[in-house]
Amino acid sequence: MQQAVRDGAFPGGVALVGSRSGILARSAAGQLDAADPPVPDVNTLWDLASLTKVVGLTSGVLRLVQDGRLDLDAPVQRYLPTWTGPGKSVVTVRHLLTHSSGLPSWRPLYKEATTPAQARALVLATPLDTAPGVRMVYSDLGAILLGEIVTRVAGVPFNELVTRDVFAPLAMRETTWLPSPSKRARIAPTEVDPWRQRHLRGEVHDENAFALGGIAAHAGLFSSAADLSRLARMYLQYGQLDGARVLDSVTIARFTSRPDGSLSHRALGWEKPSGSNSAGHRMSAEAFGHTGFTGTSLWIDPAQDVFVMLLTNRVNPTRESRRIGQVRIAVADAVLGLLQGCAENAPILECPASRRYITK
């Protein structure tokens, strides 16, 4: 971690490793900002960026699916009848979760819209640019659309559903969109934003999430390592924590397994280890995780009873640094290597990842 700071991968970061029963190890390095000396800790609040898609949005979708209120294979138009246009009638909720709806990845809502309502309307009006179910294109627009579906089905805004039914039962009291200014001193600053022309701290880094009013399904959540460890431990316990059941174990298995005939290394909302992504090389086939543009990542491996979390503000002061990718892999491999009984820095071929967990 210190080396990553010295290499300029990020100014500050926290790594947290745990199992279903608690924390195994933690590490913090650097400082939140050049002008902010305190070392980050497990209570530092980070802009999660696209971790919002799994921590928030996917959790909400999972709740509705387990309750039988949302059908993964139903057409999106069942829930949003006005979402029309060429090809859209065959797009399903599952397509949105697996980024295979045919929607483009992104559009500059923040340049096109002057109000959150306009930004939302632009998302709904965006045409497909690929046939549904043919190709995986990681799509922020698909995630925003899915948030609209959750809101419609739940009868309350998707962020309220997730806060009420997931974050509150898990006592994740620090996990929120639009964090209170009273917490500003604990929030890691992100970019000196050329568009907003200010150094961001406590407002969402993602420009489109900002254009949507700060509460968006694809980005906008802020949380701490301490809070996210509770979500990770709940997943490691197949849906429960401290005696409270939050999510259904069978539905979790549906969401975190690689689907047959998958177009990519994606489950439902969650990514799966691919051998070349941020999971590194020692996660089991049961593992699932995600990354966030601001420098965040979380991987959860039920087969090895471990989660590996890395929260950084690598976009401070600029998004240009891309070294975080190597750091994510190095941290995951180092931690899992030890759990698998490998010598320090043992190459994967000398200490195969499957040696330990495959016998469990």
Next chain:
Amino acid sequence: MACVAAVAALSACRLPGQGPTPAPLPSVRAEEASARGIDLVELQRRPWTS
């Protein structure tokens, strides 16, 4: 009693701009980790933590 109340009140506070104190994180006990074959000292020592 007043001192006890004052200490309790202080411990629930943080500096301005930091919000209330979050609950501490539970740590896995060394014996429990050892039973899984995990050496916590080694885990903390490895380069990812330094």
